[in-house]
Amino acid sequence: MPAIKAARSAGGRGHGPLLPPCVLHDNFFYRTRTDYMPTINEKLTEEIRAQARTLLADGTVAAVIGFARGSLPMTVKPVVVRAAADCGRLVWNSFCVLNLANYLPEVLKSVEPPRGPRDPKPAGPLPKVAVLATGCWSRNIVVQTQEHQVDRERVVVMGVASRGMVSRRKVESHFSGREILAVEELDHDLLVTGADFADKINRWSVVRDNCQTCIHPDPVLVDVRIGEPASARKNPNPFKQVDDLEAQTSAERWAWFTSEFSTCIRCYACRNACPLCYCPTCFVDDARPQWVGKSLDPVDTGLFHLLRAYHCAGRCTDCGACESVCPMGINMRMLTKKLNKDVLNLYGMEAGMQPGSPLPLTTYATTDPQKFIVTEAKAVKEDE
Amino acid sequence: MTTQTTQTSSTSQTSQTSQTAPWDPKIIAFLCNWCSYAGADLAGVSRFQYPPNIRIVRVPCSGRVSENMIMSALKSGADGILVSGCHPGDCHYISGNLFARRRFALLSSLLDFVGIEPGRISFSWVSAAEGEQFAEIVKTVTERVRSLGPATRLVKNIDTVQTA
Amino acid sequence: MKVFRLSQAELDDMVQQWSTTRRVYRPATGRQQPAQADCAPGWERAGDGAPLTVAAGPSKASVKTFLFPQPETMQTYSLKSSDPDRALLKEAAKAADKQIVVGLRPCDARSVQLNNLPYRDDPYYQAGLVRTVMVGFTCKAMCSTCFCDQMGGSPMATEGLDIAVSQLDDSFVAEALTPAGEELTAGLDLTPAADSDLKALAALRKDCPQPDNARLDTLKGRDLNTLYKAPLWQGLGESCINCGACTFICPTCYCFDVQDEVVRGAGRRIRYWDSCMFPLYSLHTTGHNPRGLKMQRTRNRFMHKLKYFPDRFGPFSCVGCGRCVQDCPVNIDIREVISDLLTVE
Amino acid sequence: MISYLPYPVRIDDITVETEDGNLKTFKLVFENEAQQKAWKHVPGQFAMLSLAGQGEIPIGIASSPTEQGHLLFTVNRAGKVTTALHQMHPGARMGVRGPLGNGFPIDTEMKGKNIVIIAGGFAVTTLRATLIYLMEHRRDYGKITFIYGARTPGMLLYQKELQEWAKRDDVELHITVDREAPGWNGLVGFVPTIAGQVAPSPENSVALICGPPIMIKFTMPPLEKIGWTDDQVYLSLENRMKCGEGLCCHCNVGPTLVCKDGPVFTRSQVRQLPLEY
Known part of the structure; x- marks a missing residue:
């Protein structure tokens, strides 16, 4: 049984034998080469660390929200850095799939001086927090500001243009389930190594669907610029996936819906990874009345996903965090993407792109389309 | 992993009765207190006939009707849902129905997207003076739901629930 | 055989x-x-x-x-x-x-x-x-x-x-x-x-x-309150998004909630998986929540697996399948948690 | 083997206990006589009240085992199940599952000792059960002191019984309300203050304290001053519960399961637990 022995004898890092060899520095092999040139992400990492150090050292911010290296290939761990000396932990790579805006309200609260629920707000400005933000995350910060979850004055946005984040699931399925032990990231390729294979794959081919169709890769808010601004990206039809599904019959769409969501285990990772979901009590947790049952009944699961998506209408920036964190690989982003399409077509709005104006569902126009209204539909019929 | 094959006596009775009695659509109507409910009242007072399939829930404003209520009615087995409010511009609360219009537009589109038949959920504007129109709309909606048959999609049924 | x-x-x-x-x-x-x-x-x-x-x-x-x-x-x-x-x-x-x-x-x-x-x-x-x-x-x-x-x-x-x-x-x-x-x-x-x-x-x-839990067994002798008050939980709690992914894919998480469901006059009482990661898990009707903070809930899960359960039953409530390691959305790695716990003074 | 199936019971009588109407006592009678005979509980234990279609709630048993033929539960209207319960009428069917938990050590540590019972608000329910039990077995115990406080006279539970107990000479009763109120001639002051004034001797004594956390916090210092130790003091913890059998883990306070290992703990046991209750 040599295979078992190999996995064991390779040992781990300083922590002891619990961690296997895959946690070696992702770029370990690459760095040993003589023609070593830092990659784009390595340069960005250095810049992030330097800027974070400055912000923390000169007291501009009390905390920096970023990513640290993960324990597995293609993972990162969201961290809150509070000391300039810890900024070396921060990294930037193509696997930063979580939306850091999700952490912002809580971290902002954590850096405030402690006070009781009825104590008045302390005089003077409260400490600030710096957060890394790509296009979609910065749009979420706009939404959070519009919804009064975040005080814009207290946020230092470290804007990074997104090059598209890689879907771990796509890489894994590219290697049809064979275990991946290390992934090295080059500028346009990924070097993937397993126990018995090593392969180079094109980075863009495994970038997440939402990033591939994204037309706003550059942050809309930038207080500290990291790297270069992204060049404008054109996409003839960012809603292609939705359109394809819309072209099907009602029965086919229902079949898609039931099968797509049938594997949901109701772990709520999609909800909790979403920066829009901050309700103290979610509708699924309401007991009086109880809107949605809590077990794996297909109806309850379906209702949960429909209502969750619907609550994101006009607010979703298609950051893809929900889909990336789903342990069962459900494409629940399709629902929010459909709503994004409708909001854009009906009201001409995109979440987080109009900081000054209200969110689409908190306002109205007297001229809003109402084709779906029965009275009107009937009147039209009579006209004909 | 196993389908719950045995039910309580009462449950099997339920399914029997629902099988034997001819199906007639049940439609939940959320009517705004100020216009549509008064319109329904007027329809009654003026003796305009409309199908007895609707079960009216009086709400203060069509803006009060949340997606949770609509989905909850679907889940509980309503064959159709009608939400009716004041005409745009006539809202007792100035703009409740205008906010509602945006929300309903998105909701009906989303439900259509996942394969809920478009005729299941209807929205309309009926003023307090439109008794006849209310009767007409109820007729239209009832006929649409009747032609769709009993609702099955997103209807919870605990007899056939998987246990694993 | x-x-x-x-x-x-x-x-x-x-x-x-x-x-x-x-x-x-x-x-x-x-x-x-x-x-x-x-x-x-x-x-x-x-x-x-x-x-x-x-x-x-x-x-x-x-x-x-x-x-x-x-x-x-x-x-x-x-x-x-x-x-x-x-x-x-x-x-x-x-x-x-x-x-x-x-x-x-x-x-x-x-x-x-x-x-x-x-x-x-x-x-x-x-x-x-x-x-x-x-x-x-x-x-x-x-x-x-x-x-x-x-x-x-x-x-x-x-x-x-x-x-x-x-x-x-x-x-x-x-x-x-x-x-x-x-x-x-x-x-x-x-x-x-x-x-x-x-x-x-x-x-x-x-x-x-071969089974070798000698190193981990030292946890069993450690004082509960020392581990409970260890500083490592703060950082973990900050990263954790409190979803239930780890608990639902975990083979040894066994908490459940009980609920009644009634549809058109027919009712059933079911028990279904619950997760100590959810705030609702420990919320009292009064509004008081003994584990109201994210950090407290994250801690509870690991302490249950690595301290509470062994104190009560003997073995750790973890089989080392690594599912949570693979699927945690924020890469909280129980192996790192164990290593860190072992070094708590 | 555990059974999660509640015993069917009927609501025999409902008493509104307090002036705000939020506390009602439900007198429950078993539908099945054999189950009633088999039911045995100890004061301080709780049971799951089950309402079909609503759910189950853990409620302390307010009746003493010596009160044969029925069970009493005093329920505060707070959540989904209790609200539904408050809307029910005598004759309705519900369920009871239990008894659960450990109860007060009436046959062990408490036997032969002086008993001091300190209660605040509606936490008095299981202590009512205890007091009645003690009075039924009066010779097994020493001096009994009962200190009970509520916000207003109208918020005192079991008022008829309180009057009867006041007539007895083998129980020392101290009933107090927080503030002066018209028509109230009794003690006025918070429970901790009264407990300090009564100053029960710790000699060969056991104290049972139930009440809001803030009351327990302030009751202890005056008692400690006159020599009470943590081992002599019994408290009853509460946490969210689902199964009541030590399986579902909802009620854990560190390694301790309130439903199975408790709800009654000595104060020294509680002090060793993490603050998760």
């Missing part, structure tokens, strides 16, 4: 034969299949003739769903006013026929035993144990996220299995370990294993990583 030698074709044939009279389940293959009507997420019915292959490492969904279904109907009742038994709860009728789970790994089999410590008096879990036959595959190789040997298990262990299938070079050896396992193999035309097969199996077993 009976031991047989099987080729891949014979193995497939055996599963096929079982599936003619019983429900046989296997881990869903390839990309997540749409769940079949009577299957839990991550599992599918075997016996469609497709060759049985079990991917390396633990299956996506753990075996606990068979013994601790999501949901389990506990009682049923009627709320119809015409029913003389109105509001009278009755034990729900349960399927009692045997079901066979094929392709679980030794870690999952061990989790069944671990969960049986708190659940030894639970009627539904015990009934599930009686009706479920577990045909496990021992591990030829460990994944990089596997650490079963450090939690007291072993990749070649057979504990908790009715039939253990081990892969030799080009064939399989099936050990029928229990009467239930022997019953399954009885009447089938199987080749008894030769002495050379048994020797090869013994050699594999001797060669593979």
